Amino acid sequence: MLGRRSLLLASGAGALLAACGGDSASSPARPGVTRADIALLNELLAFEHLEAAFYRAAAEQDERFADLAAQEAAHVAALTRAVRGAGGRPVGAPATAPRLPVRDDIPALALRVEERRAAASLAVVSKLDNAGLLAAALSMHAVEARHVIALRDLAGVALAPTEPFGAPLAAAAALAEVRAWLA
DSSP states (O other), X not given: OOOOXXXXXXXXXXXXXXXXXXXXXXXXXXXXXXXXXXXXXXHHHHHHHHHHHHHHHHHHHOGGGHHHHHHHHHHHHHHHXXXXXXXXXXXXXXXXXXXXXXXXXXXXXXXXXXXXXHHXXXXXXXXXXXXXXXXXXXXXXXHHHHHHHHHHHHHTOOSSOSXXXXXXXXXXXXXXXXXXXXX
């Protein structure tokens, strides 16, 4: 149902890897990539790990979430390689599986998760120092925004947002909120 992942997802992941030098076998010293950038990538990665686990579990109950699960897994893989390629240590996946509501309530919860992820993404991208990482993070943010639109439709919520601008939310606060929903 949500299967438009190929071109934009691949280009976003490719841009992210290119910004950090590509594969993990290359030198960890990346001109223009700061420790702060690596920390910000890890904030995104922590959120992506949680989303990937959530959508994997949701896809087991409802096949409509399979494409989202695959996209979030691709984000995890790209961010993990980028952190390593930049000389950092990627954060790991959560130790516990997310708790899901009954099948009919998953779309509404998924929408809330994606809205927090998009807000956290805005906060992170505003702090990235490296232009290549910024471009790549924005391409992932664009995918997350499309997830919100698709999930609004799936949850039966009006497709048009109620506000003219997205509001950033500190990644740590957004992640804590989502973790509480899935605990």
